Amino acid sequence: MSTSSNVVKKNKEGGLEGIIAGNSEICEVGVGSHGEHSLHYRGYTIEDLASNASFEEVAWLLLRGKLPNKNELATYKEKLRKLRDLPSTCKHILEEIPAHAHMLDVMRTGCSVLGNLEPESKKHDQYAVADRLIACFSSFFLYWYKFHHQKKRADLNSNEDTTAGHILRVLHEKTPNELQKQALNATLILYAEHEFNASTFTVRTIASTLSDFYSAICGGIGALKGPLHGGANEEAIILIQKFMTPEDAENGIKQMLNEKKLVMGFGHRVYKVVDPRSTFVKAWANKLSIDSKDKHLYPIANRIEEVMWDSKHLFPNLDFYSALVFYYLNIPTNMFTPLFATSRISGWSAHLMEQRANNRLIRPLANYIGPSLQKWIPLEKR
Amino acid sequence: MSTSSNVVKKNKEGGLEGIIAGNSEICEVGVGSHGEHSLHYRGYTIEDLASNASFEEVAWLLLRGKLPNKNELATYKEKLRKLRDLPSTCKHILEEIPAHAHMLDVMRTGCSVLGNLEPESKKHDQYAVADRLIACFSSFFLYWYKFHHQKKRADLNSNEDTTAGHILRVLHEKTPNELQKQALNATLILYAEHEFNASTFTVRTIASTLSDFYSAICGGIGALKGPLHGGANEEAIILIQKFMTPEDAENGIKQMLNEKKLVMGFGHRVYKVVDPRSTFVKAWANKLSIDSKDKHLYPIANRIEEVMWDSKHLFPNLDFYSALVFYYLNIPTNMFTPLFATSRISGWSAHLMEQRANNRLIRPLANYIGPSLQKWIPLEKR
Numbered sequence: 001m002s003t004s005s006n007v008v009k010k011n012k013e014g015g016l017e018g019i020i021a022g023n024s025e026i027c028e029v030g031v032g033s034h035g036e037h038s039l040h041y042r043g044y045t046i047e048d049l050a051s052n053a054s055f056e057e058v059a060w061l062l063l064r065g066k067l068p069n070k071n072e073l074a075t076y077k078e079k080l081r082k083l084r085d086l087p088s089t090c091k092h093i094l095e096e097i098p099a100h101a102h103m104l105d106v107m108r109t110g111c112s113v114l115g116n117l118e119p120e121s122k123k124h125d126q127y128a129v130a131d132r133l134i135a136c137f138s139s140f141f142l143y144w145y146k147f148h149h150q151k152k153r154a155d156l157n158s159n160e161d162t163t164a165g166h167i168l169r170v171l172h173e174k175t176p177n178e179l180q181k182q183a184l185n186a187t188l189i190l191y192a193e194h195e196f197n198a199s200t201f202t203v204r205t206i207a208s209t210l211s212d213f214y215s216a217i218c219g220g221i222g223a224l225k226g227p228l229h230g231g232a233n234e235e236a237i238i239l240i241q242k243f244m245t246p247e248d249a250e251n252g253i254k255q256m257l258n259e260k261k262l263v264m265g266f267g268h269r270v271y272k273v274v275d276p277r278s279t280f281v282k283a284w285a286n287k288l289s290i291d292s293k294d295k296h297l298y299p300i301a302n303r304i305e306e307v308m309w310d311s312k313h314l315f316p317n318l319d320f321y322s323a324l325v326f327y328y329l330n331i332p333t334n335m336f337t338p339l340f341a342t343s344r345i346s347g348w349s350a351h352l353m354e355q356r357a358n359n360r361l362i363r364p365l366a367n368y369i370g371p372s373l374q375k376w377i378p379l380e381k382r
Numbered sequence: 383m384s385t386s387s388n389v390v391k392k393n394k395e396g397g398l399e400g401i402i403a404g405n406s407e408i409c410e411v412g413v414g415s416h417g418e419h420s421l422h423y424r425g426y427t428i429e430d431l432a433s434n435a436s437f438e439e440v441a442w443l444l445l446r447g448k449l450p451n452k453n454e455l456a457t458y459k460e461k462l463r464k465l466r467d468l469p470s471t472c473k474h475i476l477e478e479i480p481a482h483a484h485m486l487d488v489m490r491t492g493c494s495v496l497g498n499l500e501p502e503s504k505k506h507d508q509y510a511v512a513d514r515l516i517a518c519f520s521s522f523f524l525y526w527y528k529f530h531h532q533k534k535r536a537d538l539n540s541n542e543d544t545t546a547g548h549i550l551r552v553l554h555e556k557t558p559n560e561l562q563k564q565a566l567n568a569t570l571i572l573y574a575e576h577e578f579n580a581s582t583f584t585v586r587t588i589a590s591t592l593s594d595f596y597s598a599i600c601g602g603i604g605a606l607k608g609p610l611h612g613g614a615n616e617e618a619i620i621l622i623q624k625f626m627t628p629e630d631a632e633n634g635i636k637q638m639l640n641e642k643k644l645v646m647g648f649g650h651r652v653y654k655v656v657d658p659r660s661t662f663v664k665a666w667a668n669k670l671s672i673d674s675k676d677k678h679l680y681p682i683a684n685r686i687e688e689v690m691w692d693s694k695h696l697f698p699n700l701d702f703y704s705a706l707v708f709y710y711l712n713i714p715t716n717m718f719t720p721l722f723a724t725s726r727i728s729g730w731s732a733h734l735m736e737q738r739a740n741n742r743l744i745r746p747l748a749n750y751i752g753p754s755l756q757k758w759i760p761l762e763k764r
Contacts, residue, residue: 014404015590015742022396025752043753052758069764093475093495101498108600109498112491113475116483196748202587202601208397209580209608218490219584219601226591228743269745360397361610363651366578370407371425376434382451 017269021362022204026062026350027195029270039276041193042066050280055163055188056080059134059346062193063127063353076131077161083135084166085156086110087117091143099148103141103338104225108218110140115214126356129213130349137345138167141338146170163342164188172330179291180329183284184339187325190277190318191340193347195270199223199230203348204355208362213352220348224341227264233336236265236323239304246303253307265320266308275317282321288328297324399651403744404586408444408732409577411652421658423575424448432662437545437570438462441516441728444575445509445735458513459543465517466548467538468492469499473525481530485523485720486607490600492522497596508738511595512731519727520549523720528552545724546570554712561673562711565666566721569707572659572700573722575729577652581605581612585730586737590744595734602730606723609646615718618647618705621686628685635689647702648690659700667703670710679706 030038039046042061049058056077060068068076086094090113097106111133120129139156146154160166164184168176176184194200202223206216224230243249256263268275289298301324308314326336412420421428424443431440438459442450450458468476472495479488493515502511521538528536542548546566550558558566576582584605588598606612625631638645650657671680683706690696708718 014737014740015744016398016401016403016746017742019398019401019746020749021398021746022748023751024748025750027748028750028752040755043756044758045755048758052760057761067759067764070761073761089478093478096471096475097495097498102501102594105494105498105501105594105596108597109491109494112487112494112600113479116479116487116491119484119487196746198587198591198743198745201744201746202584205580205584205587206601206605206608209605209611209613211604211606211608211611211613212484212487214487215490215604215607218494219588219604222593222597222601223588223591224593225597226588226593229591229593231591231593269743270747355396358396360399361580361651362397362583363580364398364401364403364578364583365652366404366406366409367402368407368410369405370410373422373427374425376426376430377449378434379439379452379455382449 062350080135094144108221137342188343191343205362207352207355230337230340232264232319233323249300266314277318285321285324444732462517476526488526489522490603502594519724570725573725587744589734589737612719612722614646614701615705631682648696657699664703667706
């Protein structure tokens with residue numbers, strides 16, 4: 001009846017699938033066997049948070065473990081508002097990075113540079129670094145993007161008191177409407193935290209050597225970039241935009257499945273029946289499609305969802321419909337994963353602090369399957 | 383007789399201690415119960431490699447799976463020699479990073495910048511990126527260090543055909559002697575690879591999302607920085623230099639142990655009796671102490687080793703005596719961990735490629751121990 005041999009076998013296959021890597025008080029991913037999947041941050045349901053909260057409120061909750069009261073939230077929003085601008089050295093460096101760079105590479109570099117300019121210290125402690133990064137994470141790519149692609153030096157200060165409003169205002173240089181702000185706010189909340197996903201686990205592994213805050217976050221950005229993780233939302237919109245009609249999409253997806261091609265934005269390592277975040281983000285995509293009078297992409301996305309379920313019993317994950325939300329907000333495609341990062345910095349920061357509070361060096365073992373003992377042959381005789 | 387509950391319990395405590403996280407053909411850490419600890423790279427013993435090989439030969443072995451022949455090694459050394467210089471944009475950026483920065487933060491930033499300037503592509507494939515980084519990893523910190531601390535723009539080209547010789551020449555601006563080159567070469571070999579240590583596991587986790595080469599390596603640099611990992615060699619020399627005599631060291635260490643302070647450079651997560659690399663690096667430290675006519679630090683280090691063994695049965699790991707080797711080579715203390723990285727880039731690259739060749743997203747689970755379901759309270763009522 002021992003399951004230990006199965007556990008070891010699974011581990012050897014890599015990926016740590018099904019392996020518990022530690023305790024956490026931050027996020028509960030509930031996976032029921034009959035599809036009753038749920039997601040809680042610090043005990044609050046994702047439904048309550050995405051319907052009622054602001055992203056700043058959720059960031060506070062993740063980092064401080066409880067919801068802020070009215071005064072605390074107002075003070076926090078004002079604090080973040082003042083921390084959005086970047087040091088001039090950081091801006092110079094962003095100007096030196098080429099226009100053809102990948103925006104996640106730009107973010108990773110911006111974050112790494114800031115780690116040199118404003119290093120973690122007793123005075124600039126982990127909460128200060130976390131708040132700074134939550135406030136200025138979008139600044140790295142917004143500044144770089146506008147400099148290289150619109151030939152402008154962006155003003156990174158705005159009077160918008162929410163992260164969502166600020167990003168839309170700086171990007172589009174006009175006041176976003178309420179619907180747009182709400183849609184981006186809700187999407188940021190849904191992206192904020194998701195247990196021991198690959199980027200968060202990277203952050204915790206780096207933190208476990210007692211390295212500094214920025215080093216851990218740079219690792220998280222790097223992990224998020226991959227198409228099997230954050231990169232999926234960019235892949236999703238590229239896919240959706242390939243098709244002209246729902247029928248065209250149906251045929252195209254079926255062909256992809258026949259050719260055993262991976263369709264990005266579907267399925268999940270942990271969820272097996274539904275992604276509880278998907279319902280929300282889909283509703284926002286629908287509202288925005290109506291608001292923008294677009295009758296083109298939303299029906300195509302819907303048909304792709306139907307085909308994937310009928311053919312493979314695969315469901316859309318958060319990345320699929322969030323791609324559509326970002327599209328309707330006129331956000332450039334290569335900014336989709338950076339926006340994911342702009343939200344997830346809150347979850348990463350919470351996990352980094354939790355790892356430090358009860359640290360144990362993360363250092364697993366490998367199962368050696370390489371060559372047996374080799375006799376040394378001097379260079380001359382090879 | 384089931385051990386699965388123990389396994390799960392261990393996992394919950396974090397650190398993945400004793401957990402096999404995947405297969406690997408690169409490195410075998412042999413841990414016998416009676417102290418017969420061993421370390422093999424691709425089947426070759428660390429004794430053979432450290433006694434006979436060049437660092438470039440070992441890098442080739444790690445990346446390509448077999449030893450190079452004479453022609454291959456000569457071509458490879460010449461290739462690396464030509465890849466040491468940095469693009470001018472990268473140099474400008476290194477000049478913008480403050481003089482008080484941590485050198486690992488400088489390396490992480492330099493590597494991140496290079497990822498924007500020379501991104502991975504079909505033309506610039508993973509072997510090209512690996513060789514480029516193996517060649518220029520020391521350039522990031524040597525250029526930055528000489529610019530800010532010696533007010534010079536370093537010439538990063540040298541005719542030295544070994545990494546060890548090149549580093550010593552650029553740093554000291556004179557021809558290193560054979561003993562110095564050999565000591566650094568052997569130390570680089572000992573640092574090149576060590577299975578699923580925290581930085582390598584970070585690299586593999588980032589690579590498992592199918593992110594790019596530089597993103598993974600930036601994560602590795604960040605993890606190595608921590609004092610529970612690469613940072614230990616800097617801590618070790620700071621400790622050794624605190625004492626004036628062996629007697630002074632004995633008393634000081636005993637006092638630290640009484641106060642339950644951590645003595646860096648001792649013990650190991652995997653090795654339990656001896657670190658097989660330590661014998662070699664200690665012999666080099668001894669040779670260099672004789673060559674430099676220093677009768678001061680080596681005896682102090684020896685006494686610390688004795689006290690740690692007698693009091694705690696803890697043995698010096700690679701970081702303890704390598705700190706002394708670097709010291710005798712007149713290398714500034716804050717360059718010790720960067721030199722570790724300059725070597726480990728070879729092992730990281732090999733693991734990154736191995737991860738990609740048989741990829742599985744690294745995504746473990748957390749054991750949720752946080753608050754139960756919380757009722758949402760509107761902001762106004764908090």
